[in-house]
Amino acid sequence: MANMDQTVYIAGVGVISAIGNNVTEHLASFEREEAGMAEITLFDTIHRHTRPVAEVKLTDDELIAQTGLSTHNGRTALLSLVAAREAMADAAISGLQELRVGFVSANTVGGMDRSEDFFVKFLADNSKGKLKNVFDHECGSMTEIVADQLGITDFMTTISTACSSSANAIFYGARLIRNDVVDVVVAGGADAITKFTLNGFNTLMILDDEFCKPFDEHREGLNLGEGAGYLVLVSDKVAKTLNKPLYCTLSGYNNSNDAYHQTASSPDGTGSYLAMKKALDKSGLQPSDIDYINLHGTGTPNNDSAEGTAVKRLFDPVYPPMSSTKSFTGHTLGASGGVEAVFSALAIKHGLIYPNLRFETRMSDLPFEPERKFLKDQDLKHVMSNSFGFGGNCTSLIFSKI
């Protein structure tokens, strides 16, 4: 049977997004309150001047040079490798070869950026298009490429549940430890901006043509982002052998389904409420124990209204500070749960609350508003991180101070 009482610790973190190529750069951008959105440069698109995006500020060539990969099989894999490597280096676990190590990674686009190149030629003539550009189309290929670089072979899998993907990967990693399948697991996710996703979200008419304003009464949509974020989770046994301080524990988690609509959230935020409530139950905490919520907060009218309603139902009348860091990074889709888990772990370690940029007007049906200022020296014991995705897939994680 699984040992569900075993504590799972976070021993390392790694992140890349529009506001930084590593953890240090992210902390500096948060303090400067500098968002990462700008006009798109990655590919030609008719949306260039109307849809700001939050790109990682490195070209594919620069990422290839940095990672040392000899082939380019998808920007998602490149981003993934940068952040996963940082997380492993940060954890600095000695004697790793003696331990069972897993890699649980999530993404939604796989090698779509390369497939797009392939398809332009392929559509004109089905015998054309370079096969190497479509060979690693699958989401699983991104994980495999990175696992091979990290030298992880004991356990590997890929999760894809839209925008909650990497939050699901993180708590799946914790469960692997509790089920004694692995001792150490690198868990999180990555996603690159592609023409496919940009146009997809554009057809849904949920892209803001200005920088997004999560949880604002006058919010008009999200900005697409890209990036990767990973945690190194370790068992109790491994944690005792480490010589550096651990970040925190993953004390609670839950995935619940909204079961309302393929893309829209239910008006009362049923799925979001259940995910937050059951994650609290799992950690044995009360709503009043939560010191900061890293909101899903995409900036779309629908998400923020549903999430806000669910927060109100669970936390009323006392609300912890909360904010959407998507106001900095844009919505990194399948990476967002991983990226924001890193932010949550950093919040606990450094006592930080991140500002919700560009917030002006409280939503009319909510009795609370997000934090506007960058706060330091906070004593945060428990941080909740929300990630909700298409298909009603709602996940909440709770990180706790050791």
Added chain:
Amino acid sequence: MKVYIRSAACISAQKTFGTNDFLTDVVEYNSTRLQAIEPDYKEFIDPKLIRRMSHVIKMGVAAAKECLKNGDTEMPGAIITGTAFGCIEDTVTFLTRTIEQNEELLPPTAFIQSTHNTVAAQIALMLKCHAYNNTFVHKGVSFESALFDAIMLLKEQEADNILVGGTEEMTDTSFTILTRLGLYKRRPVSNLSLYKSESKGTIGGEGAAFFLLTDKPSTDNLAELTAVNTFYKPKDTQDIEKRITAFLAANSLRPDDIDLVITGKNGDVRNDEIHRQLSKSLFKNNSLAYYKHLCGEHTVASSFALWLASNILKKGVVPDVILETKLKVAAPKKILIYNHYQNKYHSLMLLSAI
């Protein structure tokens, strides 16, 4: 704790769905692509929705609902799916329009339904099921990953009656590209003589198979799912033998204790070389069976094998069409499914009669 397969349902290129016939009326194809036999979806899905749903969503939802019906269960405790390519029909549709229409006037439906978790989401939506919902997309072990998650949930006492399935659709586009990548044979073959062709390439397939897993014993259960394991990039055949032996030993078994070994032979000489070697070493005393001539090779083809093994154990009958060597035990009690996908991803599933 033991894990049981309470019920199963499978849509494939054979008559495996909604019938009591157990592969006696076998369908022959002369092609390098086997297409799933479609049921009448109106029994399972609101006709208004059928029109908008892609092939894989319809197959997945119908197989899931039939599996629940077979297991006399209205609401599963969790929904978990595995698929390597996801909703590839909708993905290709949206990608094609994006390129051909130069990003203008694109309808959103194909994009909305292109996410990999659409099948699991649609099942939850139809059942109004708020429980745990996850989708694994890891190449040749996508289905095994889903199965592994389901077993962990049972061990954690988090849920019971877990609905877990593998889904994959083959579209014209994916078939064209995978053929160019050298996965399939150059010329059409009869699927019933697949293993005689001694050439490179296999035949492509598709399908959806769902299972209801429980830890509650019952005489209605199909089989016990004793253990599942996967491994990646073994060094050589000796390494594979070592891992299979260790897997069996962990369950207090030796190869000779297995009444039937179902292998993932697919007619590609490169793929089948491993199976050939094992049939002369580890499995030299075992009765051997194969199945990919029936369902075609695809990333979740092992889900067809699990459906097959579950039914063999329940019915006490082994269909002649799967036998590679002579059957030593007429009604097998222990079955090992050994599959590998392009010699990268290997999986083992051990089943026991209840």
